Amino acid sequence: MLEDEDKLIRGAKQGKNECFDKLYSHYLPPIYRFIYMKVSRREEAEDLTHEVFLNAWQNVKGYKLQGFPFSSWLYQIARNRVIDYYRLQKNHVPIEMVDADAEPVKFQSSIETELDLGISLEKVRFAMQGLSQDQQDVLLMRFMEDLSHEEIALAMKKSEGAVRLIQHRAINELKKLLNNGGTNS
Amino acid sequence: MEEQILKILRQGRSIEPSGDFKERSRRLIFLAPQRKPSIFEMARASLLENFSLSLSLTLAAFMIFAIIGGFGYWNSGEDATALNGQDIKAEAEKLDFQIQLKEAQYFTQSADEIAALLNEIKRPESKPSGNDLIN
Numbered sequence: 317m318l319e320d321e322d323k324l325i326r327g328a329k330q331g332k333n334e335c336f337d338k339l340y341s342h343y344l345p346p347i348y349r350f351i352y353m354k355v356s357r358r359e360e361a362e363d364l365t366h367e368v369f370l371n372a373w374q375n376v377k378g379y380k381l382q383g384f385p386f387s388s389w390l391y392q393i394a395r396n397r398v399i400d401y402y403r404l405q406k407n408h409v410p411i412e413m414v415d416a417d418a419e420p421v422k423f424q425s426s427i428e429t430e431l432d433l434g435i436s437l438e439k440v441r442f443a444m445q446g447l448s449q450d451q452q453d454v455l456l457m458r459f460m461e462d463l464s465h466e467e468i469a470l471a472m473k474k475s476e477g478a479v480r481l482i483q484h485r486a487i488n489e490l491k492k493l494l495n496n497g498g499t500n501s
Numbered sequence: 502m503e504e505q506i507l508k509i510l511r512q513g514r515s516i517e518p519s520g521d522f523k524e525r526s527r528r529l530i531f532l533a534p535q536r537k538p539s540i541f542e543m544a545r546a547s548l549l550e551n552f553s554l555s556l557s558l559t560l561a562a563f564m565i566f567a568i569i570g571g572f573g574y575w576n577s578g579e580d581a582t583a584l585n586g587q588d589i590k591a592e593a594e595k596l597d598f599q600i601q602l603k604e605a606q607y608f609t610q611s612a613d614e615i616a617a618l619l620n621e622i623k624r625p626e627s628k629p630s631g632n633d634l635i636n
Contacts, residue, residue, distance in 0.1 A: 333531050340527060348518040362518065366526040373530050378538035440509050459510035491502055 317385045318342050325386060328376045336376065340369055343387055346461045347394050353441055353456050354398050354449075364401060368394045384470050387463070391471035395453060443493040451486035454479055 318324065318339065327335025347368055352361035371393050379389060444452050453472060457463045465483075469476045 331535055337527065337531075340530070341523075344523060344526075345517055349513060349516045352516055353513060362522045362526070365518065366522075366529065369526065370530050370533060374533055374536045375538075377535055378543075437509050437513055440506060455510060456513075459507050460513045462511075487503055487506065490506060494502070494506070 317387070321386055322381055325376070325379065325381060328373075329379065336373055339386060340373075343390055344369065346387070347390055349460060350391065350453075350456050351394055351398060353444070353460065354452060355401065356441060356445075360401070364394070364397050368397055371397075385467055388467055388470035391453075391457065392473070395449075395471070399449065439494065440490070443490055446493045447486055447489055450474075450482050451489065454482045455486050455490070458483055 321339075324335045324338050328339060344365065348361060348365045351364045351368070352358065355361055355364065368390060372390060379386075444455065447455070450472065454468060457468045457471065458465070463471075465476045465479050469479045472479065474482075
């Protein structure tokens with residue numbers, strides 16, 4: 317949670333650009349990462365991320381301060397936006413079929429050289445496409461963004477117990493998918 | 502393997518949006534007007550927010566009335582002597598019986614007196630002494 321987050325939210329509700337800008341700068345990277353890992357293409361990730369924050373700016377006046385992190389609301393918007401994206405797309409494109417001209421993500425660290433098992437982030441991301449939306453969301457929010465189970469529960473409108481169960485099943489399923497080469501066969 | 506998977510996911514934090522995208526998106530966002538929540542949205546949010554409070558207050562009021570009403574009944578003492586159904590029935594039967602007896606005695610006495618008076622009236626030679634009948 318951002319320092320003085322409630323104060324910034326109140327300012328944003330009053331239409332103060334500088335307040336929302338601080339929220340935007342703080343939460344843009346995690347929301348972008350979350351969406352990118354789900355849609356696998358930079359252009360789509362940028363478009364969807366922009367729509368999430370545009371939605372948040374336009375509707376922040378209706379946001380209720382209840383002591384929950386602002387990120388929970390942003391993740392709710394992001395999840396819904398990705399679901400709408402998939403509905404429109406109907407078929408998602410596996411990462412191997414991504415257009416060669418599409419700009420690849422440049423990682424700041426060489427992940428492949430650090431791993432003994434040769435599992436790359438790309439492979440993990442591809443394998444995650446075989447998980448349910450809820451399973452993907454829990455893994456990304458928990459292990460990539462380090463959110464607590466409580467924060468994830470708020471974002472997904474589920475109980476903490478349900479989130480833990482989804483996490484447990486997601487990890488087991490992901491292990492199977494990686495052992496099968498990223499497919500459900 | 503699980504630890505490796507989780508380690509890889511954690512290293513996904515290195516994914517960052519480009520600076521160009523960040524600035525472009527920011528400019529576009531602040532050009533857009535903010536939307537005021539509609540009356541319906543505010544009413545719905547308020548209803549949902551206050552629903553649990555209203556329900557709690559209603560239940561509390563109901564409990565208070567139930568408790569007060571229960572204590573009032575308990576302390577009235579009207580039926581303290583006859584809470585048992587059988588006792589109530591016996592008392593009722595006893596009362597009716599007593600009333601019937603009293604009524605029967607009244608009617609019997611009245612009939613005797615009236616008969617005596619009529620006999621006196623029939624005998625012309627004797628004048629009824631009202632004193633005999635009155636007492």
